[in-house]
Amino acid sequence: MFWTGVVEQARDARVWAAVRAAAAQEHAAISVRHAVLAAERLLSGTGAGLSMSRDSGPREPVLATGPPLIEELEELQFTLGQGPCGESVIAGGPILVPDLAEPEATGRWPVFAPAVVERGVRGMFTFPVALGAAMVGVLSVYRAVPGPLTGGEINDGLALADIVLGLALDSRGGVAPDLDALLDIAIVSRRAEVHQAAGALAAQLGVSVADALARLRAHAYLSGRRVSDVAADIMAGLLRLTFDGEDPRPPEGKEEG
């Protein structure tokens, strides 16, 4: 049975086509901005926003697409300390609000929800840009028309959040990844040893898990290996990474390169 693989590949292709189209329109290399634009388009949003924490600092709004009110709404959540973005961080999962005019939403965000509705926005859908404790931001899509996302749209949103994560980590790691390297983020997310290696590396280097993950990915990219293989070597004690490079004396029996 290969049904799962086919659906997965079709989604990847479609999501990537949207990111690439957004970059092509601006005659620019693919960046985080194009993933946000693709989220707006694929999820039929009025606009989309991204808040991120730079260098493990506090999260702040970094960009918004669509009309200026989207940027206002991104900012407003920080001013008020209220809204779906912050809850996405705590929950470690998406927060999907089909209609902010519903009493449930007003009860949850008494000031923010009415402020959104007042600006003509009804639906809001947030996706954490994260891999476990490596929480680097939140991707949000705003919709003028109330109503739930389809299952496919939810998965597209999650896939785009993965792409933003890949782009953000690789920019921290100082590498410019190609498509395959970026797709790797989706694949590593089900590999326990990658998460274990990121944790071990964070402890060893005294850095955040996000930075450890960036380091892991940069090493994999520069040595032309898969992230999961590098992670397995780290956990087996066959490879030791330092913050700036590799240990000059790799353990016996293992040649890196």
Place this chain on the structure above:
Amino acid sequence: MIAPDRRVREIFIELTDTLVVDFDIIEFLDRLAGRCAEVLDVTACGILLVDHNGRLNLVAASTEQARLLELSQLQNSEGPCLDAFHTGRPVLRADLTDGEGRWPRFSAAAVEAGFTAVHALPMRLRSETLGAVNLFSATAGPLAPDTVELGQALADAATIGIVHQRALARQEIVAEQLQSALNSRIVIEQAKGFLTHRLGVSVEDAFAALRDYARSRNRKLTEVAADVIEGRVDLSAD
């Protein structure tokens, strides 16, 4: 031999008790996996959830994970969980060595890991399947119909745990909780890795240290894991 009714009743009461308070989903699923192995009289039990890429992820297990991990990964190409996930029906294989030739790679790996019979029960919510409960036996033999029924009831309990008891949960809530559960598992794996370095122990011992700390202080496993990574909790001080 299957567990007596009294024990089964105790287990459902225990699981229900866990669900009413603010609970940790991974801890709940780990416990449920352990109870499944016990009352269904199988050697090991793993719980797999599907992610947004349509991939099955092992999120909880009754025993040390290493053996079950590889067998779970393999099932993204073939195996009982993949079949149970796609059909929404239980998939029962009493003897992997009977020469039927279904799932050749998975079967070979399962037999090598010491398992002869493997079954999968779907975790269904209305028309959706969220994952599967995977049962492994060291000895060949079919599951009795009432054992399958009991197993399915436990698989349903796992589903209910994920949607936080809300059997009528909207699709949004299911997606939110499912992702949150998958993410919790990742945080725990990261904390395990962190502790292997900090305490200089194996992955299994790191997990035991994490679990013992959470239990002895009556705290959620996922929260303790996050605290360990952020340096708010230092297990080496214990």
